[in-house]
Amino acid sequence: MKNPNYWSGSNNTGSSDDKSCSHHHDNNQCCPCCRCCIGPTGPCGRNGATGRTGDIGPTGSTGRTGDTGRNGDTGPIGPTGRTGDTGRTGDTGPTGLTGLTGRTGDTGRTGDTGPTGATGRTGDTGRTGDTGPMGPTGRTGDTGRTGNSGPTGPTGRTGETGRTGDTGRTGDTGLMGPTGRTGDTGRTGDRGPMGPTGRTGDTGRTGDIGPIGPIGRTGDTGPIGLTGRTGDTGPIGPTGRTGDTGRTGDIGPIGPTGRTGDTGRTGDIGPIGPTGRTGNAGPTGATGRTGDTGRTGPTGPTGSSSPGSIIPYASGGSITLDVSTGNSSRQVGIIGFGTDTTQNTTINSSISIINALQGFAFVAPRRLTLDSLAVTAVVQSITSTDTTITAQIYTAPFNSTTFSPLSGASVTFTAPGSNVSNGAIANITGSISAGTRILLVVYASSATSCGVVNVFVNAGLATT
DSSP states (O other): OOOTTOOOOSOOSOOSSTTSHHHHHHTTOOOTTOGGGOOOOOOOOOOOOOOOOOOOOOOOOOOOOOOOOOOOOOOOOOOOOOOOOOOOOOOOOOOOOOOOOOOOOOOOOOOOOOOOOOOOOOOOOOOOOOOOOOOOOOOOOOOOOOOOOOOOOOOOOOOOOOOOOOOOOOOOOOOOOOOOOOOOOOOOOOOOOOOOOOOOOOOOOOOOOOOOOOOOOOOOOOOOOOOOOSSSOOOOOOOOOOOOOOOOOOOOOOOOOOOOOOOOOOOOOOOOOOOOOOOOOOOOOOOOOOOOOOOOOOOOOOOOOOOOEEEEEEOSSOEEEEEESTTOEEEEEEEOBSOEEEEEEETTSOEEOOGGGGGGOEEOSSOEEEEEEEEEEEEEEEOOSSEEEEEEEEEEOTTOOEEEEEEEEEEEEEOOOTTEEEEEEEEOOOEEOTTOEEEEEEEEEESSOOEEEEEEEEEEEEEO
16 A cells, blocks of 8 residues: 555656645645654554455356166075074063863864873882873864963063074165156255365565655765766766774564455366176075964954944046936946946936946945935036036945935935035935945936036945
8 A cells, every 4th residue: 555645756856747746735745845844753554454365266067977887687595594592591480370261163073092001000100201102193183272371471582592603695686677767956055164175375566665664864965977968877986995894773564465366267177987787687596495384373453443434425527427417317327436427217216337337336235224314516518507516326236236215315406507616514324234335426407498418427325
């Protein structure tokens, strides 16, 4: 930074130029041609603030990912290691409490009697001998039905675990699966710690000359040379003897630090090397023998009662229904699970379905009690007025193709206008035995006009 009292003009002749000495005197400024206005040198100024670190250069572009190497052939699977020795059987736990006696099962037939051994004399009862080997088992009689399970006795202590068999050697690695798609780019991580200091930037330009230090004492005067003309400096006169060296002037203030040079750009990332081929898969090891079947566990607790079930219905596409008065014959809709069909029939009469129509009936897997029926319809177009839509449950005995309306199992609502939805939910009654076939039939009626209505139909039948 330049000294604010330093005169920067080039004319020191006292002319009328706007940089002349008289001009600066008029403005209370100093110039090098006039010593009268030079004050004592001030104390050294404090060091200038360090220039800011240069901005980090842009990251170089990522090199392209190398082509994925082909998957290697599957290596052979290594042989299965030998099965470890069976650990010794643990000590038998204490006998559990005797369960409640189940009812006696039907007696199986008596097995063949083994030969009677010779009767020894009855001696004093000795200690009970070790159990002899079990004789051949007679053929098992027919199993009686299982009695009710008694309470589970306390669990015996677990026997000591047998030592683990030696591990078979690991088979060669199988071939690598195809590379998954590249995941979405993760969010930019938090800024890491500052990297190492970049190379020192080029030296900043030399700072402005600081204020002139105090003048050392004048050495002994040499002989005065002839005064040259003012203007260009004349030749230097003969040098007088060197005077005593004046004391070193105080060090001037340090100029401001030059700005740190810009960080060089990050080099390009090198290409990724090719993926090595996957080794061949080993052959599959031999299958070990099937273990012995474990004993049957105790019977679990009885499950909670079912809260009920729902049979869903949906027409899939739109269905065209004839609109007529009374119970006259018309085209009705039969709704399945995501599909539909039509049939001409008289309202509130039996329907006989054959061929493909058989696929629209559900079969009750158990006895059902009907609770409610919910139906909605979205009208695509309608040509009649005062139109209502009715959904009716029909049933048929097992293996029958003739379905009849189930009394008290229907819901009726007003047909909405075009591209509008409407529907209703009704509590219904009715009991259906297991094996009964169930069919949902939808029809349209009007007390004043005839026509057609094109609708999408959805429904749900709740049962317990």
